[in-house]
Amino acid sequence: MHGCAPTQWWRGAVAKARLRPPKQTEGCRHVTKEPALDRASDHVAGLAERLLQRADAAGVFPTPLDSVAEVVGIEEVLDISELPAAVKPRRPSFLRRVVGALLYREEVAFIDYGQSQVRARFTEAHEIAHRAIPWHQASHELFLDDDRALDPETELELEAEANIMAAHLLFQGARFHDRALSYELSLATPTLLAPQFGTSMHATIRYYVEHHPESVALAIVGQFATSDDTVPVWNALASPTFIAEHGPFSRWFPGNRLAIGSGADVRPLGQVAHRALHGESHPELELRRTALDGEVRRYKAEAFYNQRCVFVLVTPRSGLRLGRRVRLAG
Incomplete structure (x- = not known):
């Protein structure tokens, strides 16, 4: 599944990504989670654990992310260079270099494999999380993620949830x-x-x-x-x-x-x-x-x-x- 050549998954229509720029913070950051995010975090961790079990990945280290991706219905994981040209003009101006993307309808994730191997693994786990968390798909048809989205201190709630699940998938709680x-x-x-x-x-x-x-x-x-x-x-x-x-x-x-x-x-x-x-x-x-x-x-x-x-x-x-x-x- 990883590194495959593009197939005929692209159907010409590009979904809009509803994104907003993250707030800028400086200096020492101590984030106190809102109660709603705490509750969502517990739910997200539970979802991640069930995914590990379904993928027969529980207790296997490093976590075989390709198996987890298959369980959530991601058909292909391609390099970010294969991101369709029709998507690129949709990228909001506040985004820096896109390092990960997920197209729900096409069931394809894109990862910047020019990153270090461990960073690329976290990015892939993050995109798997977007696919696995039900309310993410309900509110978005497309995710474009830059380094700020993958920042553990991000103030974007959906990105924070994806980071929580990504960490659970990699460290397995x-x-x-x-x-x-x-x-x-x-x-x-x-x-x-x-x-x-x-x-x-x-x-x-x-x-x-x-x-x-x-x-x-x-x-x-x-x-x-x-x-x-x-x-x-x-x-x-x-x-x-x-x-x-x-x-x-x-x-x-x-x-x-x-x-x-x-x-x-x-x-x-x-x-x-x-x-x-x-x-x-x-x-x-x-x-x-x-x-x-x-x-x-x-x-x-x-x-x-x-x-x-x-x-x-x-x-x-x-x-x-x-x-x-x-x-x-x-």
């Missing part, structure tokens, strides 16, 4: 953490598991944190400091347990900035980020933070620099190291 929890609570664990699930390291770290049963948080910060020795905090996210104990992690970063350095006046998160940026492979420090209930909790802060940004992970400090140890490369 609790099955990911069934495997992750056999290793130590560390950035090394999602880094190890990413190739096994056919997902990017960035997406795997996010999923690891956002769905972890323990009190875990992650800041993704920039690599270039300004004259005041601060770096931008691009994103701050946390597990449900952490949010219940401390509130949104974004509150730890006034002005969406993090002061970095090696001095005693720099907070531990800034110190480990600084050490990672200066070549230390896996810096760790202990920190203490007062929770909402007034109790002081001990945490470990660790950082990893991937040559584009710094991941700063906060995990509970325990005297007992659980799970198999993993060493971070680099």
Whole structure:
């Protein structure tokens, strides 16, 4: 099915895509879901699980997306270069480069295979989701998706739902953490598991944190400091347990900035980020933070620099190291 030459599926009529430009956001983003989206998320995850079962893909890693696509009725998955010329003029002006598309009537998905393999897999899972979620087809006949639609922080509700299902199809819900929890609570664990699930390291770290049963948080910060020795905090996210104990992690970063350095006046998160940026492979420090209930909790802060940004992970400090140890490369 993948990479097939175009067949006679194109019937000449092009459906209109009802799209609206996404809102622009800056700095650190902490998204609190509306109750309606929370309910839809649970429903979407349930739909994804049933698809995995029907495709005999449950527990198979990386998820065989071609089998899932067949189950939802996608007859072909073609490269984005095969997108019909009649569709291209319909592309709204606010769209950037289209990386994925779905034509319902023709039962064809288009993927930009010029992306990295893991990014192309997420795009394909996203288009499968548009096909699988019943109310998406009811409101659209055509989806054209750019990078902003696939952004996990998108404010477009249908795109957010497609991203939720895509993540469930790739990580398979609790099955990911069934495997992750056999290793130590560390950035090394999602880094190890990413190739096994056919997902990017960035997406795997996010999923690891956002769905972890323990009190875990992650800041993704920039690599270039300004004259005041601060770096931008691009994103701050946390597990449900952490949010219940401390509130949104974004509150730890006034002005969406993090002061970095090696001095005693720099907070531990800034110190480990600084050490990672200066070549230390896996810096760790202990920190203490007062929770909402007034109790002081001990945490470990660790950082990893991937040559584009710094991941700063906060995990509970325990005297007992659980799970198999993993060493971070680099």
